[in-house]
Amino acid sequence: MAIPVVLFGCGTVGRALAREALSLGDEIRFLAVLDSSGGVVDPSGIPAGRLREILSFKEKGEGLGATGLTWEEALEAVCALLREGRGVVVDATASEGTVGFLLEALEQGWGVVLANKRPLVGPWEDYRRLTASGRLRYEATVGAGLPVIAVLRSLLATGDAVYRIRGILSGTLGFLLHRVEEGIPFSQAVREAMARGYTEPHPAEDLSGKDVARKALILARTLGLPLELREVAVEPLCPPDPGEMPIEEFLKTLRLMDAGMRRRVELAGKKGKVLRYLAEVSPEGTRVGLMQVEWESPLARARGPENVVVLETRRFREWPLVISGPGGPRAPPPGFSPISSN
Ligand SMILES: NC(=O)c1ccc[n+]([C@@H]2O[C@H](COP(=O)([O-])OP(=O)(O)OC[C@H]3O[C@@H](n4cnc5c(N)ncnc54)[C@H](OP(=O)(O)O)[C@@H]3O)[C@@H](O)[C@H]2O)c1
Incomplete structure (x- = not known):
């Protein structure tokens, strides 16, 4: 069964992940892709053709707000997804502001995967709460993808x-x-x-x-x-x-x-x-x-x-x-x- 994924960040890492997922066929189903300007959300899974369109759109330097929802609308739609199902949230941003959302995702039973180091280097208490469920993975944050963690x-x-x-x-x-x-x-x-x-x-x-x-x-x-x-x-x-x-x-x-x-x-x-x-x-x-x-x-x-x-x-x-x-x-x-x- 395809793993449902919500992707925050469509820069170098986010796009590489999406391309890797496309090469795997239907093993991963993106329900949402967000950048800093907006996002595309499809509860039944963004079709492969639309995902490719999003990637070339981003490669031209465009913001997803221009082809999908505004950031606030996209976040609201993603919050609804969190309540309705289960899957994995990927944080491929370089933002310091994602901790609250990631904790919410974990609380709702989702897994979380980080390329972004910042959620892990704030106050120790945030780190403790993020890692407490055992459903957070952060291998990509240290050692350029080598299996260190x-x-x-x-x-x-x-x-x-x-x-x-x-x-x-x-x-x-x-x-x-x-x-x-x-x-x-x-x-x-x-x-x-x-x-x-x-x-x-x-x-x-x-x-x-x-x-x-x-x-x-x-x-x-x-x-x-x-x-x-x-x-x-x-x-x-x-x-x-x-x-x-x-x-x-x-x-x-x-x-x-x-x-x-x-x-x-x-x-x-x-x-x-x-x-x-x-x-x-x-x-x-x-x-x-x-x-x-x-x-x-x-x-x-x-x-x-x-x-x-x-x-x-x-x-x-x-x-x-x-x-x-x-x-x-x-x-x-x-x-x-x-x-x-x-
Ligand atoms: N590049 C690497 O080889 C590498 C390796 C390991 C770990 N990392 C880490 O992985 C993260 C991503 O790296 P990157 O090279 O892909 O960075 P990047 O190219 O700058 O991409 C960051 C992405 O995050 C988006 N973003 C920023 N704030 C957001 C928010 N609040 N909501 C949703 N999306 C948001 C940006 O949107 P816009 O497109 O609109 O600006 C952009 O698409 C960083 O934390 C980096 O340290 C990178």
Whole structure:
């Protein structure tokens, strides 16, 4: 039977999900798709042709309010759906304002899947309420789709104890450090990352370290640590509070960091180590920033935009458990044929 889905957000992630669902045939039935301007709601399921139309409409930069209901109308229709049936709500927005709605969906017996980190990094009490039912999944929020949360949960559920988590959780920052190691000035590496589409539209969003801090907090909270975001120590890779600084001006200020970054990379090299931008959850606290790691570490081997998570646990102490992969899903090579059945 098709899984009924209500999708909030029709940006990069929302559209990728809808396209994946279309490729699966009729396994997923979208009852509603909303963006920030409005939405399309069909209690019997949006037909595949209409869904494709919505996706190309969004790809042209249009808002769903122009082809469907206003946002308020769409939300009202979705609330009626929540009361009438069961299914899964997907939050693929980057909004801080979805918590109330997500709690309502869980209360009505729906499942909730998040790509959006923000609902999980507000007050601890919100996190606790969101996760209490066991019907919330948030694998996509950390590690670019690598199975990190599922593995952590499985370890905890089977009696293991976690001592330390260290991870490269930003493909963008991983790429930047790799380029600096290759001798490229930091500010130039940032321009290169922008040109390749690796950064957010304003690179300060990546360089501030705030997004990695959110991921670190999600990992810490998954372990049951009742931390708040302000308790995560963050070392930014840009001047503090770039605020609304125009991008070109911001990029010029980064030149001031070129010499310092080079020195830090060289200093690490002299000690036989490499510099990585890590998230760390340990008994000493949760922190995010530049850290030196041993050459032999799986964290040192990470290349370009790869994500790597190293779990040191009671079972995996001497040889920690390593989860690594590309910083985003990649299409299989031509001719690739899976051996699994689904
Ligand atoms: N991109 C990635 O590779 C990736 C990977 C893992 C997790 N994430 C997370 O996934 C989320 C989505 O990422 P993205 O790259 O798809 O972002 P995006 O392209 O900016 O898309 C965000 C979507 O959310 C919509 N939206 C905003 N507020 C809304 C609201 N109140 N109700 C309904 N829709 C709303 C936006 O509407 P408009 O179209 O009208 O602006 C847009 O369609 C983010 O939280 C991001 O951090 C992204």
